[in-house]
Amino acid sequence: MKKTNWFLLVLMLTLTFGQTAFANDNLPDKGIFDLWNYQEVIDVKLTFDLDEVFNDRRGEEDYPAEINFKDETGTKQDWQIKISTRGNFRRQKCNETPPLKLNFKKGDLRAAGLADFDDFKLVTHCIDDYQAAKELLLKEYLTYRMFNQLTDISYRVQLVNITYEDSQTGKRKKQMGFLIEDTAQLRARIGADKIEELRIVEQEKYELEYTRLVGMFQYLIGNTDWGITHSKNIKYVEKDQKVLPVPYDFDFAGLVDAPYLLMASRFGQTSRFDRVYLGFEQQENELGEAIEMLQAHKEDMYRTVQNMKMLKRSSREEMIAYLDTYFENAEGIRFTENWY
Structure with a gap:
């Protein structure tokens, strides 16, 4: 060359x-993704019936859940949402914690002064070795970030330390994951x-x-x-x-x-x-x-x-x-x- x-x-x-x-010259209002996307990794707690959700390998049902996190100001955010299992390959292969889709209520988002971008994929990896799973997840996250370096026409991603809390027993388990920007927000951001x-x-x-x-x-x-x-x-x-x-x-x-x-x-x-x-x-x-x-x-x-x-x-x-x-x-x- x-x-x-x-x-x-x-x-x-x-x-x-x-x-x-x-x-887009007229950038959209701030969405809930922007409340997450202020530092490299944030802590998130998801509370739901773990057995009911994680045993659903078909991904056809939506289940009630609560998500808790702190925004950039340190204010605690508590939201009632719906979740479902997602990802054909990973949903079938993950023994304990398949990846999830998080769905917020548009009305709740608007009431909080946020744009109604409501649909987010939570990416996790499910190989048995925790450290190996973390390494794998971080490498995929970095691949998204590399494409972000090339063009704005790309999905933004946010690393999260997840605590799953069982709504029935109070038992907890931890995992790392990352959230993917709602496609509707991507479209609004690039004017598509x-x-x-x-x-x-x-x-x-x-x-x-x-x-x-x-x-x-x-x-x-x-x-x-x-x-x-x-x-x-x-x-x-x-x-x-x-x-x-x-x-x-x-x-x-x-x-x-x-x-x-x-x-x-x-x-x-x-x-x-x-x-x-x-x-x-x-x-x-x-x-x-x-x-x-x-x-x-x-x-x-x-x-x-x-x-x-x-x-x-x-x-x-x-x-x-x-x-x-x-x-x-x-x-x-x-x-x-x-x-x-």
Whole structure:
């Protein structure tokens, strides 16, 4: 790749992908996510009937719960909400604490002077070893934060130390997790509209520069558990009559290296280091701007990993080493033919 003036490139790409190009001038009112999102990790207590909820593997019922936390001013917040189990893979595989969806009452939010963004995913990991589960969760959290470094068109996330309290017995258990921003707030934040249903559409209907960035980021992190046209771990929104495929759910990425990671043999993958590009464009010269975007933000992404002191040093070093294997061969992209 030719030498590049990285300062000018970062400035140009920020205008293309960042807040200036895609933000909404009329930002939405503060939502409850903003009450959480003031420091790296906050303490949250969830009180509900643990046996009733955690034994529900179908995820078809909503259950009453209470959530308690302190906001930035130290004021205690108590909310009556509904919860349900979520996540097809993790809901079935988690023996004790499957991931949850938290649903606030819109009327309660409005009464508190908050925007009515009410629907949040709580991500947890459920392997038996507590420390290993924490490491895995932090690596997926950092993957979200890395994508935040590249573009505002991305889900914000908030780390939480969770205390589950059984409403029947008073017994408690603790776990780390992270909350994902409500899609409605993401849309409001970037000035996008909801897409009720997306059928397979022509590439030209997508915002292609953003779509290429998504594809290259997934390539960087070694993720094959996604798909643009078949709604695999993608949420679609629309801005200026163009489709934006916003990615989520990165636990199957090679960067995260979950113990349940499966190789995508249909793409010839035999190890997590076998990256495969699964975006639209299958010519490297069409991806130049997205590739340069990753290069321009390389140090930002590395710093995000290195600053996560809750993650063991060895795990941080492994993540950096994995990213190095991309940047050392950034022009050797491996394509697959017409997979989409």
